[in-house]
Amino acid sequence: MYFASDNTSGLPGPILDAITRANDGYAAGYGTDPLMDALRARIRQTFDAPEAEVMLVTTGTAANALALATLCPPFGAIYCHTLAHIEVDECGAPEFYTGGAKLVHVAGADGKINADALRDTLAQSGRGVVHSVQPAALSLTNLTECGTRYSVPEITELAGIAHDHDLPVHLDGARFVNALVAEGCTPADMSWRAGVDVLVLGGTKNGLMGVEAVIFFNPARTWEAQLRRKRAGHLWSKHRFLSAQMLAWLENDLWLDLARHANTMAARLEAGLTGQLMFPRAGNMLFATLPRDAHARLQAAGAQYFLWPDHQNDPETVSVRLVTSWNTRAEDVDRFLSLLG
Amino acid sequence: MYFASDNTSGLPGPILDAITRANDGYAAGYGTDPLMDALRARIRQTFDAPEAEVMLVTTGTAANALALATLCPPFGAIYCHTLAHIEVDECGAPEFYTGGAKLVHVAGADGKINADALRDTLAQSGRGVVHSVQPAALSLTNLTECGTRYSVPEITELAGIAHDHDLPVHLDGARFVNALVAEGCTPADMSWRAGVDVLVLGGTKNGLMGVEAVIFFNPARTWEAQLRRKRAGHLWSKHRFLSAQMLAWLENDLWLDLARHANTMAARLEAGLTGQLMFPRAGNMLFATLPRDAHARLQAAGAQYFLWPDHQNDPETVSVRLVTSWNTRAEDVDRFLSLLG
């Protein structure tokens, strides 16, 4: 019963196999491997974006920070949700990579930026005032940190507001695939067609060892991004092992199948939960309030999950985050539910 | 005939196996995996350093830059050889990670810092002068970028000079194991007993996928190092795959055997070369001057290696760098030599 995070799961067989296959022989390093050429072509095709540039790194924090550093100068402001991973969980990586930019909070229910709040915040942005940091980028997350999902029209609206203010749009897609299969649209629809300029396509939480693709739909600053990657120590010499994984992941819809399984398991979990979720489930994450005795039973049985601050201070309940993964077993879900009582 | 770099080789079987074994089940992330506990214990034992702290990252550039950032403030100076990897080949990573420290060149033949040159440079260091960056660290590389080796007494002398000036010593050990087996001493002798305060123990060039250990023999600033690692996006969620590789590498002397093989192949290559080497060979790298027609034959036969600037401008010759690896085949060495004519 492992619901702590989707990054506590390992790799599915085809990914391990891809690593083994990539191990044959010698390969040129630093991203010049033939597998990277194949992956680039594959991503361009998958996203219907023949001009897109792709850069691989091994963590979401690195991917986000590198993407933002190409969009935002040191004296810039990045608009993000109060609960965004880049704000809360990256130990200041965006500030480090940008050389000291500022993350400006935008409010919104359920971990999603509210369009009016974004408009209001941008209206007071201080653009043109030398004493203020200057608006530089909008950063969205999908799935959000609350497990909710921006629909395509919602992304389109927010990106439109950003573009009206000449701000490029970054999408932290650590769980992009979970959002994608839930939304049931094409990768292009949920990214550049909706106005996303740079997408972090997360593989790590969906079955890869540590592979994230930064996809620049506008390739103008790709060279700068590559220099920043090298300078940050994120350019792998044995790069073929990254390319190989993501290439195998994109083949035969594996990436979609893995995410679909995780979402299905979360739905199964949701169906068995009584009581209110903290946020509407949209993919493979649930935030639930459990009776304290059920929590005790689950802990005793070895269930793994994180407590979540809920600010209710109800001594009878505890709030928890439950994340399913590509290899979550239905029997574990059912056992979890049975222990709830 | 792949002599371009030891990082164009893949992984030996035991490392692939270790990855496969580590893939079983779930594991806590971010370096809290049990394999990391085992690895830490193993490294402490191997280096006879029960207090040492260990941090894994996936590239040598990241390892060096993180190590240096814990040793050197933004207004500090890092003393290194003119040809050091941190100066020449990391696109300014130390400057990025330290917040703008300065790398100060120290001269010396064959890629090795000369002790008198270090003394002279430190004598003019500007310590205590507010207009100057302040001496902060000495950085050595072993094997050096010229493929030469500091002996234990040489490291001891240079580290002693540094310590006399209150400077901690960083050792870039991308090819530490090649130096170690060539020197025939213990890991402790070539590191902390010789005065090294922070060692980057490189695995990537010696058979791992992308694993480097930063070993702090003085653990005082380990927490800071961990925060800097996270902030740089180098803290892996699926960290077990890094721990597992290095643990398997250290078992049964695999790390030593791999490096020994590479060195042996380089010796075989050296034995067959006629004419002068640019630098004395000490491990698995050779820098040789070849007749241009031999070079043409080798290229035609598909041999892989890098040209090296030699400043001789002799139209009849070309200078090259040849690097052997854990999986270099004797038959490839022999074929290379036969093509030299």
Add this chain to the structure above:
Amino acid sequence: MYFASDNTSGLPGPILDAITRANDGYAAGYGTDPLMDALRARIRQTFDAPEAEVMLVTTGTAANALALATLCPPFGAIYCHTLAHIEVDECGAPEFYTGGAKLVHVAGADGKINADALRDTLAQSGRGVVHSVQPAALSLTNLTECGTRYSVPEITELAGIAHDHDLPVHLDGARFVNALVAEGCTPADMSWRAGVDVLVLGGTKNGLMGVEAVIFFNPARTWEAQLRRKRAGHLWSKHRFLSAQMLAWLENDLWLDLARHANTMAARLEAGLTGQLMFPRAGNMLFATLPRDAHARLQAAGAQYFLWPDHQNDPETVSVRLVTSWNTRAEDVDRFLSLLG
């Protein structure tokens, strides 16, 4: 009728005279001038702090950023009010100087940090969690950006909370003297005795050309601060002109008299205003809501002041910030009030 800012006023006669006197002859540069020795002694005496170290710079932004950079590492968090000058009006200077630290907002009415809000924020600080920036400093402002004042007990309480969490306390004292004379306490009472570790004593808004003293009550990191000042280009060669001004300012209670005059003029203005102030006046700043027709009359008569966002959207009124200065004339205050109608 100049109420735009206290920094639109020039220098009182004694300060100009001090500049002229300091101009005689030659003087050693970079803060080694004898006037700086005299000033240091004078500040130590004035603040009853014989160990304090003093560093002069020419802007409040530089003073704050340098002070914070000595207190907060790149991976640190600085707790400040949502409206703090360091957050709102310095174009990201603290982020630049610290190498990318994060400013964390703490709420509170009237521009003052609320003690419970500070406790709550620190309780969720993420200390010890590698994914979070680490608590590093508390920053207060007195007078605040809303013109209100922390009393000595209030500073003591907030600093106590900070110290309980091992955080040093920075006080942005751009208008420290206005607060001091209003509070009627000693400089020591409003600074180190209340728990302030680093004070920015602002001279520029109170009659100097551009002189701010960073006073380190704990002198441990003074040398680092001096290096950071030099590195930032804030170490003056003709430093005597800074020392001379602040020395003359501290003599014969000039600094106190100048601030007292400004406060008195603000009180005169307040006495004549009808209607509610936006914040309780505590020194030389008022935030008032004026009828739109009065505003029009004042503008027509050439009155200078800034509009202030009040979020009331009342078409009949306009909110304004009025700041008095060391040379505000009573007749201008009275004329302003007469125009209000």
Add this chain to the structure above:
Amino acid sequence: MYFASDNTSGLPGPILDAITRANDGYAAGYGTDPLMDALRARIRQTFDAPEAEVMLVTTGTAANALALATLCPPFGAIYCHTLAHIEVDECGAPEFYTGGAKLVHVAGADGKINADALRDTLAQSGRGVVHSVQPAALSLTNLTECGTRYSVPEITELAGIAHDHDLPVHLDGARFVNALVAEGCTPADMSWRAGVDVLVLGGTKNGLMGVEAVIFFNPARTWEAQLRRKRAGHLWSKHRFLSAQMLAWLENDLWLDLARHANTMAARLEAGLTGQLMFPRAGNMLFATLPRDAHARLQAAGAQYFLWPDHQNDPETVSVRLVTSWNTRAEDVDRFLSLLG
């Protein structure tokens, strides 16, 4: 007998007068003062550069670092002489302001970059190689740190090489005026017409209190420069006192007269010196080797100057730097010479 530095002198009468005049009344802050408008117009006229933008700061270090930060990205290389002030005497300010760029040394006799050395260095620059910092700017200094002067043709040649490599040219003109009057050309000839893109026009060493103008002949990145200035704490609120000084300095050829006097005094000193100068004198600086007994007599008589490293280790002599200023007195020069014996 003050020959330590031209920044140990104070201000000439007209500059003090300008400060006094500027002190009348109120003035808008932060560079929006009418005197700044007048100064900008004056500089454009003086440099025959109607499009130029001008930004004032108070130290040469700040001026250089801000200028370079607008020219050079964090992953860039700045080519400068081994002895350049930005390399040797600014405690890493360029690295701080650029976010960690690298200063690459170019050799040349007498403190001047040698054109062939520049060509060679740029030929090995690593442009387009992701492991290398990328060429970003050429930085010249005139007068140089050795008191020598680049002639207009020399600047033109070096700037041409830089432009051939798409590098903009920065000129550190801390002693630009001394060079200008010695060269006997127009300000335009020694700056943009010779290929300089950004000039730091130093006032501090030539009679101002602390005023340096950064002149952007290509104004494209002026707004960025202004934001960086603010963010660095170098935007003065009482900015009129900076504008006023430089405006008075440019009037009636005062700036030229002050520099001419300094140069004349240096020529007088040179004429009386026996023995070799270390570098050919070109303006107001001399580097001379003195007999040790003469040095002792001068010290005893209170003469002020700096020792200079000469690497000759001759126990009979001592090398010194002598700098004359706008207010150096002929009688002091003569007395100095008489003491030489």
